[in-house]
Amino acid sequence: MTGERKTLLVVEDDPGLQSALKWAFEGFEVVTAEDRASAMAQLRRHEPAVVTLDLGLPPDAGGASEGLATLNEILAARPHTKVIVVTGNNDNENALKATASGAFLFCQKPVDPELLGFIVDRAWQLHELERENRSLAGAGSAPLKGIIATSPQMLSVCRTVEKVAPTDATVLLLGESGTGKELLARALHDLSPRRDGPWMAINCAAIPENLLESELFGYEKGAFTGAAKTTPGTVECADGGTLFLDEVGDLPQPLQAKLLRFLQERVITRVGGRKEIPVDVRVVCATHQNLPDRIAQGEFREDLYYRISEISIAIPGLRDREGEVVVLASHFLNQFAQDMKKGTLSFSDDALAALEQHPWPGNVRELENRVKRAVIMAEGKQVTAADLELAPAEQDPMPFNLRQVREEAESRALIRAYRHTGGNVSQAAELLGITRPTFYALIKKYNLDIQAGNG
Incomplete structure (x- = not known):
């Protein structure tokens, strides 16, 4: 997965056990420490991905207070470190305390070297996966501002947006609800020569039909009851910039004709007015509707369809973006954990499997909402499938080996x-x-x- 050294820190005050463990982990560079001070020194020096920690450290070798304090200090300094705690036999209370504080797993003495080796290897693999996800999430925002794209499908969409943005072509964004159409529309504006001009957005499905015309094209004083003063509409206010018409497929038919006229002649007339007002604006539309179907049903004008789709960009649903669910989920997890001051959280194995198998009908918006809820509900340092309100995966996900x-x-x-x-x-x-x-x-x-x- 990476060329990074596989470093393991063994924190153990028993010299005999310390020596035995030092040679028990094949493929790892093992460094040792016997107390909290030396453990923190080794942590800063070697930055190990995995730590095995005996809770019975001096000066409380018979208890667990020093070991738990060391655990908290390790995770405060390097939150992504996987700490495997070693407890005395039947010391379930302190094992649970350690897990609640963020320990990866716990082992009871006497330690089975083979089992501990397996756990250490599993911890390393998870650490690397999380590190890679964080890296991808950071790199993924690079293609377009505010958009995380790591799958071939979304990277292709981003490249198309970059090519189209400098032009004045009318763009139609097609995709299910929650796929990020408005973010991509905004990227078209931000990457265009109009970026310093106004950005005006209107949702055609969210405004009552009797108000939509005046909202779009404005109105003259006295045009209707309550029209106390002349008011420019959204189209006019977008002059020199970009107009985003979201859910354009829901536009009522009378307004479809008026929008078509505007797109053809680039002039508008306010409600109750007669004066034609020229408007220089770049138009970007979006819809989750199947417009050819609506045209066939007589619900959408074919001539308008060809006007708004000089360039069409299809945005894939989240389920169709290879490997992107976990990357996005990790991004949201880190973001919400930071916003809510929850420290460092990670996904449990069952959460990762459930994330990969869920069909995501609500797409990225659904994923964001589920992760936000999970961060609120999580009781420990790991977010589970139950926290996400997702059913456990029916079968094992594809292995990483x-x-x-x-x-x-x-x-x-x-x-x-x-x-x-x-x-x-x-x-x-x-x-x-x-x-x-x-x-x-x-x-x-x-x-x-x-x-x-x-x-």
Whole structure:
């Protein structure tokens, strides 16, 4: 995952156990400390990703006060460190205190080196995943201001926005609710020559039909009851800048005709007025509606559709953005934890699995709201699937071990090719680009029952 050194800090006051543990962790550079002061010195010097911490440290070797104080000091200095606490047998009370304070896991004495090695390795992998997510979240905001994009799908959208922004082309943003259409519309404005001009946005679905025309085009004094003074509309106020029409698919038909006239002639007439007012504005529209369907149903003007979609940009739903759910969730988690002064929080394994499997019908907005609620509800230092109000994942997520991923993919490909060719091994091998002996060797290697189609 990274070229960073795999450093482990072992905090243990028993010289014999300290020496034994120093050689027990294959692949790690192990440094040791015997008390709180030396532990903090080693932490600052080596910045280890993982720490094993004996709670019984001097001067309270028989208790846990010094160990718990060391734990709190480690996490205050380096919040992302994974601390595995070692407690006395049946010392559940202090184990729970340590976990509530942010410890990754706890082990009871006598320590099983093999089990501890497994836990340390798991802690390292999680630390690296979280570090990578933080890095991606930071880098992800680079393509466009305010937008985190790490998936190929969203990076493609961002590149299109960057190309289109300097032009005056009318842009139609298509996507489900909650996908970030207004953020992308704002990016089109901020990257354009009009960036110093006004940015005016109006939601066509949020304003009653009888008020929408005057909201868009303004009105003259006395045009209707209550029109005490002449008031320019949103279109006129956007002169020299960008006009964003959100949910344009919900625009009533009478106003569709007036918007079309404006787009064709670039002049408006206020309600109750006769004077034509020229307006120089770049128009960006957005909708979650299927406009071709609405055109077929006679609910949206075809000529207006072609006017507002000189360039169309389709924004994928969150479920279709490869690997982006966890990156965005981590970003929101860090943001809300900081805003609410909750310290450093992380997602539990069941939360990560649930995040990856949820279909996200509400897209990024739903994800943001769920993470915000979870930060409020979380009782410890880890956010769980229950905190997110997500059902536990039905099956294990894809593993991170490349060998395991490769073996599973090869097994599926062997079985699929065998079935596809009706059980003809020669044809299956040819389809896979391997020899017949290699096919048989792989079947044996993975212990596959190709007749039944499972291992």
